[in-house]
Amino acid sequence: MEGTKDSNVKRFCSQHILVILGFSSVIAVTALIAVGLSQNKPLPENFKYGIVLDAGSTHTNLYIYKWPAEKKNNTGVVQEVEECKVKGPGVAKYSNKLHALETYLIACMERCKNVVPRSLHPETPVYLGATAGMRLLRMQNEHLAHSVLDEVAKSLSEYSFDFQGARILSGQEEGAYGWITINYLLGKFVEKSKWLGLMAGERQSTFGAMDLGGASTQITFAPESHTAESPDNFINFRLYGKDYSVYTHSFLCYGKDEALQQKLAKDIEVSSNGILKDPCFHLGYAKLVNVSKLYTSPCAKRYEKTLPFDEFQIQGTGNYQQCRQSVLELFNTSYCPYSQCAFNGIFLPPVKGNFGAFSAFYFVMQFLNLTSTKVISQEMMSETMRKYCSRPWQEVRTSFPEVHEKFLSEYCFAGTYILSLLLQGYHFTDSSFKDIEFMREIEGNSAGWTLGYMLNLTNMIPAEQPVTAPLSHSTYVFLMVLFSLILAVALIIGLVVFKNPSYFWKEMV
Ligand SMILES: Nc1ccn([C@@H]2O[C@H](COP(=O)(O)OP(=O)(O)O)[C@@H](O)[C@H]2O)c(=O)n1
Numbered sequence: 001m002e003g004t005k006d007s008n009v010k011r012f013c014s015q016h017i018l019v020i021l022g023f024s025s026v027i028a029v030t031a032l033i034a035v036g037l038s039q040n041k042p043l044p045e046n047f048k049y050g051i052v053l054d055a056g057s058t059h060t061n062l063y064i065y066k067w068p069a070e071k072k073n074n075t076g077v078v079q080e081v082e083e084c085k086v087k088g089p090g091v092a093k094y095s096n097k098l099h100a101l102e103t104y105l106i107a108c109m110e111r112c113k114n115v116v117p118r119s120l121h122p123e124t125p126v127y128l129g130a131t132a133g134m135r136l137l138r139m140q141n142e143h144l145a146h147s148v149l150d151e152v153a154k155s156l157s158e159y160s161f162d163f164q165g166a167r168i169l170s171g172q173e174e175g176a177y178g179w180i181t182i183n184y185l186l187g188k189f190v191e192k193s194k195w196l197g198l199m200a201g202e203r204q205s206t207f208g209a210m211d212l213g214g215a216s217t218q219i220t221f222a223p224e225s226h227t228a229e230s231p232d233n234f235i236n237f238r239l240y241g242k243d244y245s246v247y248t249h250s251f252l253c254y255g256k257d258e259a260l261q262q263k264l265a266k267d268i269e270v271s272s273n274g275i276l277k278d279p280c281f282h283l284g285y286a287k288l289v290n291v292s293k294l295y296t297s298p299c300a301k302r303y304e305k306t307l308p309f310d311e312f313q314i315q316g317t318g319n320y321q322q323c324r325q326s327v328l329e330l331f332n333t334s335y336c337p338y339s340q341c342a343f344n345g346i347f348l349p350p351v352k353g354n355f356g357a358f359s360a361f362y363f364v365m366q367f368l369n370l371t372s373t374k375v376i377s378q379e380m381m382s383e384t385m386r387k388y389c390s391r392p393w394q395e396v397r398t399s400f401p402e403v404h405e406k407f408l409s410e411y412c413f414a415g416t417y418i419l420s421l422l423l424q425g426y427h428f429t430d431s432s433f434k435d436i437e438f439m440r441e442i443e444g445n446s447a448g449w450t451l452g453y454m455l456n457l458t459n460m461i462p463a464e465q466p467v468t469a470p471l472s473h474s475t476y477v478f479l480m481v482l483f484s485l486i487l488a489v490a491l492i493i494g495l496v497v498f499k500n501p502s503y504f505w506k507e508m509v
């Protein structure tokens with residue numbers, strides 16, 4: 001009797017276990033289907049394109065971007081699909097031959113016609129932004145600057161794309177868009193997810209952005225604290241539901257080419273014989289410079305002086321320390337109307353966090369072989385410059401036959417200038433210098449202001465966090481596998497219990 005009662009209880013219990021397991025399985029499968037339906041809906045491939053032309057002081061570059069139409073507000077979805085270098089110098093150099101601008105953009109615009117599907121041409125926006133070269137031309141002759149912009153605008157409006165205008169960016173915009181670009185590409189605007197996205201994430205620190213052009217240089221970063229000093233240097237953004245107070249400044253005339261013009265104009269002032277012994281050029285290097293050409297740039301104008309010769313000869317002496325001294329004279333640190341300054345009386349809060357340094361910062365560092373390691377110390381760079389500047393010109397020339405002579409002859413100056421700008425101009429220290437990453441691109445996308453400009457003008461960066469699917473794809477896959485494993489284990493246990501309940505109870509007791 002006892003035995004029969006016992007086995008009845010066991011059978012009753014095992015039936016209940018089976019029912020519970022059955023229920024759990026049904027719930028698990030339902031959850032899977034529900035999550036699956038909301039997460040893995042296949043989306044039709046529907047892309048959009050955008051085109052931005054960066055009309056820099058030395059050259060124009062065109063970028064074509066592509067993104068899935070349905071995800072335009074997510075971060076990191078825009079991909080650069082093409083970069084096209086326009087043949088010829090920067091647009092400002094065409095101010096005395098406007099007619100040549102008619103054909104200037106043709107080759108790169110033809111590229112756009114091939115890359116962007118024809119049916120999408122009318123809805124593909126085209127933006128042209130001009131930077132410091134055109135800012136300088138506008139300072140010299142506003143009418144001519146307008147004529148240059150009108151000419152490029154005319155040539156761009158002849159295409160079937162949706163041309164949105166050609167304009168000169170302010171230095172503030174150039175800095176801010178560069179900052180937006182790199183932080184968008186590095187995914188810094190979204191919270192760092194925790195526990196596979198199931199727990200609330202934490203706000204990430206942003207990267208500062210430093211852009212070195214030919215005519216201007218920009219520094220943009222989120223400082224430790226916002227101060228009421230110099231409000232012109234601050235921009236406030238609300239991006240993806242978070243507020244950012246960002247410092248930015250563009251130093252006009254402190255791009256690497258205009259800085260060199262300034263230096264030559266400063267140093268030739270004291271020469272009386274038309275010879276300029278220059279430590280920033282290699283020993284054995286010589287070059288004739290036309291005095292009136294040197295003074296055409298408004299940047300060199302401040303050193304303008306009547307000289308007893310029309311041209312002078314640069315003779316390299318190749319000495320890094322002396323070059324450094326000469327470059328430092330470009331930064332006036334003798335006055336500061338704020339609590340702290342960069343140079344020339346411009347407010348600069350203490351630099352903070354990681355920085356991405358791009359454009360000529362990268363090109364020069366790449367030539368000097370200083371981009372292969374992630375962390376570069378200022379000692380390492382000074383030592384490289386000391387060695388490089390002291391190499392005789394003939395030896396340098398034969399070592400790099402593929403490099404254009406103008407670029408090659410100027411790397412000693414350019415590297416020394418970068419080091420001085422970062423250390424004496426922006427006050428990076430031994431330790432904070434190591435937080436600078438010299439970058440050309442981030443996952444196939446060029447670091448520069450163009451992407452940020454397009455994201456802003458196409459409203460692709462929302463002020464508030466868009467409502468997105470509750471789980472990321474990887475979390476979904478993880479949960480799928482987990483649920484399936486639970487299901488499989490549950491079914492195996494169920495089968496064992498059903499087939500041999502007495503065995504199960506024996507094990508339990
Ligand atoms: N391969 C390259 C391309 C450009 N560059 C330099 O990068 C700078 C680009 O400046 P940019 O034309 O954008 O001028 P901004 O209008 O930005 O001042 C120039 O100084 C070029 O000489 C370089 O060093 N190596």
Ligand SMILES: [Ca+2]
Pocket residue numbers: 056057131212213214359
């Ligand atoms: Ca530039």
